[in-house]
Amino acid sequence: MFDRTVNIIFYVNLAIMFCAIVQTVCIIVLCRKTVYRMQPGLTSAFIFGFAFIAYIIQLALYVLGNGYAPYSVYATLGLFGCGFIACAVYCFMLGKRSDKHLCRMAGALAIVPPIGTAFIIGLSYRLRGDTRAQGMVFNGYTYTIAALRAFSVRYRGEFIDAAGASSFAPLTPREARRHVKGLKKAARRAKDGESRFKYGEAVAHYMPQDMKLAVAAMQKAAKLEHAPALFNLGYMYETGTYFKKDPKRAVEYYKRAAALGDKDADLRIGIIEVGKGNADAGAEVFRGRMSVGDDSAQFNLALCTERGDGVARDEIKAVELYAGCAKRGLFAAQRRLFALAAESVNTADRDAVLREIAALQFDGEFAHMMRGVIAVKEKRASDAAGEFLKAVKCGGAWEGLARLFVGTLYLDCGKLEKDRKNGAAYIYTAMGKTPLAREVYLTVPHALRADKAEAARMDEFMRQNKPPFAPLDNAADGRADTAARP
Secondary structure: OHHHHHHHHHHHHHHHHHHHHHHHHHHHHHHHHOOOOHHHHHHHHHHHHHHHHHHHHHHHHHHHOOOOHHHHHHHHHHHHHHHHHHHHHHHHHHOOOOOHHHHHHHHHHOOOOOHHHHHHHHHHHHOOOOHHHOOOOOOOOHHHHHHHHHHHHHOOOOOOOOOEEOOOOOOOHHHHHHHHHHHHHHHHHHOOHHHHHHHHHHHHHOOOOOHHHHHHHHHHHHHOOOHHHHHHHHHHHHHOOOOOOOHHHHHHHHHHHHHOOOHHHHHHHHHHHHHOOOHHHHHHHHHHHHOOOOHHHHHHHHHHHHHOOOOOOOHHHHHHHHHHHHHOOOHHHHHHHHHHHHHHOOOOOOHHHHHHHHOOOOOHHHHHHHHHHHHHHOOOHHHHHHHHHHHHHHOOOOHHHHHHHHHHHHHHHOOOHHHHHHHHHHHHHHOOOOHHHHHHHOOOOHHHOOOHHHHHHHHHHHHHOOOOOOOEEOOOOOOOOOOOOO
């Protein structure tokens, strides 16, 4: 009876072995498709490897009629069981970030071969990657393409004006209190709009911030027909900062500021018109400002042209408009052109747009960035990395993003483990310069990352350097970064 039971278990092990072989192949496929929780998957494959060795030993003992054959059969069965359990754990973990229902179903049935094997085959076929990790799947230029796609999603384009945030000297709390006190005295003594506005924006910036007091000072400045104060109050009503969002009230303030010569107030009125669905009126405002050489207005008209808001939709014409102000140094236009190129990298649907962008001639670090993304499209990894490295050496506004793409190219195309570690290090150094780098870095395998203590210090640095609310200074030309405020 005992021998018969052993024979049955032997043939059961044979069937289980074939299922385990199939599941091992599927696990390897899944581990190559997603960087998330690779360790449990590789552990399962490792256990199955031991089980295969045990099966060979059991087969030899069984053929030789050795007395230990029954025990080897049970040991092999136990190892296969542990492998299936580890596989189930891996599938459940994948369900946190990928196809939740399919992953959990495969995990629940993984310990019931061959049913579980069939589900895991389906999972390895259906799973396209780690969906919450920007789809970073190992299939070539995956980190780079996924990072480009994430950039194009993040920077789809928002209307802008040329007003930038006011610059404030870094002061200690004691120095800040003394500075604000001095501005308060100056405002009381002069009683003019400029001094009241300067006091209000300082109170809004330096800790402890007092928005109620800041707004009161700006309202007093607005009553004295001070254009920057009127603009800021209009912006607060437009965006719902401190006040309840009120576009109608915002337009009233902007019109008063525009009457005093504030150029950006007209642009904000146009932006509000487009937001209300009156795109024709908004586009007309942008055309008017563009006719007097306003690059921000040209950018906004290009965005309308790209989307078909108030004008005929024409992406090629939009690229021409973006290029004009991008060559004159408008960062928002450069960023939008790069986003359009990034959208074109992994698809043939937008090749006409990419060809139009590729034909443009730029200078400086942005030229290197554009040549780099075109090299990625053409699968020339070495040339792409070289162009991005040149942009890093320029050390300008594109440095962080250039570091990120150098890192992803090393991760994707590095032949040695050292190359991939260098790639992870590049992405890590970009974390303080572009928020996209952190999203990518979180998907890098743990073995390639910097030590945990250093990562914690970076997290603390990013948390402490979150910029506070800063009133807008319309004297700024917006060249460094004219990204639209929320």
